[in-house]
Amino acid sequence: MTKPRIGVIISSTRDTRFADKPAAWLMDKVKDHPDLDFELIDLRDQNLPFFNEPASNLWMPSSDPNAVAWQEKLAGFDGFVFVVAEYNRSITGALKNALDQAYKEWNRKPFAALAYGSLGGARALEHLRLIGIELQMVPLRNAVHIGGGDFFKVSPLGADAPMAEIEEHLEGSLKAMLDELTWWARTLQTARA
Template sequence: MTKPRIALIIGSTRETRFADKPAAWLLEKAQARTDIDVELVDLRDYDLPLFNEVASNMWAPSQDPNVLKWQKKIAEFDGYIFLVAEYNHSITGALKNALDQAYVEWVHKPMAAMGYGGVGAARAVEHLRGIGVELQMAPIRHAVHLGGGELMKVHPMGQDGPMSEVDEVLAPSATAMLDDLVWWANATMAARAEDQAKAA
């Protein structure tokens, strides 16, 4: 069986976002592994409108070309890691909109998350998991949470140090998350292949 292809999706599009620093750190961790192929997917590159289709693509084909481009990209992957900023106890509007702009592409694939914020985006990650369930994804337990004093070591509003300053604290969580994600990606790939064979 081929290695799972995983998207690391940056969930913030603000010009002044902090996301790029933890994204680069997590991408390096993921790409150091030999059991998955990981690609960075940046919502900035898709210029998605606010959801304006007649229905989810579970029920009707989407029409907007930027939405179709997004769906085509998402369909390439066997699982997802969402890089989550916490806005008012939830995920960003940009990420919620991106999730809503697809459906069939997400189904029966695992999802993981790395969150950053005052409490490591724990509340936003919990919201994300609920959305994932409705999109028929398989949210995994393990996540990476960058918060509190560790966040201030690397955030521009704090000491703005390199991610190496918090690597010792975060690396075990990243390993546990990626191990879990690989297991679920392999399991769901096998199940989807079996479904496709039965339907053929």
């Protein structure tokens, strides 16, 4: 069995987003992971239309070529880590649209998250987990949350310090998340085969 492939999806597309900083930190931490291969996926680069198909691709093929390309991209992954921005107590509209553009390609795959915001993106991640269940994904318990003082320390809304300034606060949750993601990605990769 090949190493499970994990897509790391940046969920915010705003010009002034914070997501690039924690995403770069995460990709640096997982670049030499012994059990998983990671690839960064930026929703800015996907050129997804607003969902406008007659039905989900569970029921009929999508007609928009950008949606089909997105589905084909997702199909090649064995799991996902979402870099989750919290907007008004939920996920971004761009992420919800990206989730809606596929169905079968999300099924029976685990997902974890690196969430951020004043409350660590916890409310957005709670919504994402509910959506993931409907998409027949396996939402993981462990996640990395950047919230409170840590968020304002590294965010441009605060001190804009480097991620290294808060790294020691995140390492325990990162290890727990990656251990859980490895187990589920391998288990579900085998089961899907």
